[in-house]
Amino acid sequence: MLRDALVDLVLGGRCAGCGRPGVSPCPECGRALAVSTPYRAWPEPVPVWLRPTTATTEYAGVVRSLILAHKEYGRYSLARPLGEALAVAIQGALDPGRAAWLCPVPSSPSTVRQRGHDPLGRMTGVAIRHLRKRGYDVRRADALAVVRRPEDQAGLSAEQRAANLAGAFAARSRWAERLTDQPVILVDDVLTTGSTLAEGCRALASRGIPVLGCAVLAATRRRAASGS
Template identity: 70%
Template sequence: MLMAAVPFTAWPDPVPARLPMPTATAQYDGVLRKVILAHKEEGHYALARPLGEVLARAVQAALKAQRAAWLCPVPSARGTVRQRGHDPLRRVVVAAARELRTNGYDIRLADALAVVRRPADQAGLSARDRAANLAGAFEGRSRWAERLTNQPVLLVDDVLTTGSTLAEAARALSARGIPVLGCAVVAATPRRSASGS
């Protein structure tokens, strides 16, 4: 196991509209940050398994007493996946699902989102600018709408920063009539509001 941490509710500040309750397992810093970046940007594929174990703990906490759910990963643009040579989040989600099934959960993957507009690079953008940058970036896939109606769906991602990505993903699913139970992420970046110090 990569680390022993207690999952927590990871509301960013400010909280974007439509963001379902986000659950994280750790802060995005230190060793965990290095491991996420090594997996995502340097292609250290073997790190998907320990990261999946960490994500599985966030999923368990987000589900509370429920033992079944669909995990819907936030998709990356095809060009980004090509550039990296792999889809890091998908690898982590597959590992998390495997870990959860081993522990008696009925977990399935739902590729219910598509990138329909590639947003600009998010680095350095404020929470407000990130939300504007992501508006309309995702669309719920129509073939999943009926299948996921009245099903427990969790959005999953590796890192929560401002919450804008997950809020936009939730909006896209809701537009297809797919309700989102919550969000689970490996790690969350501590955020301060613009009025904070």
């Protein structure tokens, strides 16, 4: 895309993962996303509303750099490898052969304007196309809206993050009836304390929308992980 070309011009065509000259991600950094076995990732403590969460990989090193380059610096071409890696976690969250609606955690309109794009939305779209090609009946449901923009989460404890996010999301009325008794997977890019996902689960449950589970591309190392 044009923006990627401009970024490459400024940066000299460097990999967002390791900084080496060339395409992004380079083959070596791309292998960091080539994970076939997702795992169950639980924060400690576990927020009350959080449903079982499946992650593809750890939020560290190359993966962290690639996510941030796409999310904060507009490296749009990274949406494809990141979205395909996210699909691994979504597939792990599905019951075998089961269909589901995928609901991405929303960003506030001002945040989307500031970034110039909706990174999670892009990744979710890639994941859906990737999974549908493999026979999964998954569809996107933009069932959540930001109704109160929380403060910056940086430096907050798990308890402070939960309080900061309380009431931040609400289920969209037009989706409430459509998703009743339908399996829904809540999707995000990164799991830290689980407060964001828990608030999303709460908002959906308050309108009678069941959440089958959550799926994230990456989880921080301090999460307790066990095989799923």
